[in-house]
Amino acid sequence: EIASLERQLRLRDAAGDDARRLHEALRRLSETLVSSELEIIEPLLQRIYASVDPHPSFRAVRFLTDTVRGRGRLRTTLDDQVHSLSDVDPAIVLSSSQLNVLAVVTFMAMNLSATALPLELAALDDPLQSLDNVNLLGLADLFRRARNERQLIVSTHDDRLARLLERKLRPVGVSQRTTVLRFDGWEPRGPSVAVYEVPSDEAV
Numbered sequence: 001e002i003a004s005l006e007r008q009l010r011l012r013d014a015a016g017d018d019a020r021r022l023h024e025a026l027r028r029l030s031e032t033l034v035s036s037e038l039e040i041i042e043p044l045l046q047r048i049y050a051s052v053d054p055h056p057s058f059r060a061v062r063f064l065t066d067t068v069r070g071r072g073r074l075r076t077t078l079d080d081q082v083h084s085l086s087d088v089d090p091a092i093v094l095s096s097s098q099l100n101v102l103a104v105v106t107f108m109a110m111n112l113s114a115t116a117l118p119l120e121l122a123a124l125d126d127p128l129q130s131l132d133n134v135n136l137l138g139l140a141d142l143f144r145r146a147r148n149e150r151q152l153i154v155s156t157h158d159d160r161l162a163r164l165l166e167r168k169l170r171p172v173g174v175s176q177r178t179t180v181l182r183f184d185g186w187e188p189r190g191p192s193v194a195v196y197e198v199p200s201d202e203a204v
């Protein structure tokens with residue numbers, strides 16, 4: 001009976017070893033798949049980041065992956081190729097405004113690189129908060145270019161930013177639409193909303 005139990009224990013140990021090896025192989029495979037996917041996304045990320053150009057020195061952005069406590073982690077890093085600085089943590093060298101730009105740029109790169117979306121849209125909830133004027137204009141131009149690839153839904157509580165987005169995202173030709181929904185107040189029966197279409201360049 002003892003010999004039978006020992007055989008069962010050895011079989012269970014062998015099965016546990018097999019399971020650990022399988023888990024490790026799957027983890028390595030997932031890291032490889034993530035890395036290959038990021039290599040596809042990274043050129044788009046760089047192009048978008050360069051078009052906004054939020055920092056005069058750190059002009060290259062990359063994705064890095066690593067594993068912490070058995071969990072995969074994705075990070076963005078910056079490079080200054082003039083001074084040979086690489087893998088710099090954005091939180092150390094960017095202002096809060098520039099960090100917000102990098103976050104929006106990363107989101108847009110992920111969204112635009114997706115090839116099989118149920119709805120081809122990008123929804124951003126107040127992405128332009130805490131931005132200075134230069135970065136604000138850069139992101140508005142980014143949205144204008146991205147509207148050819150995605151339907152954009154952008155919310156903001158700042159009237160100044162809303163007016164800027166109306167101008168930057170106004171339709172170009174009859175094939176585009178820009179609709180503004182403005183919340184004017186709140187009543188017991190619900191919010192009061194004003195809806196209007198932004199005239200196109202041809203109509204101005």
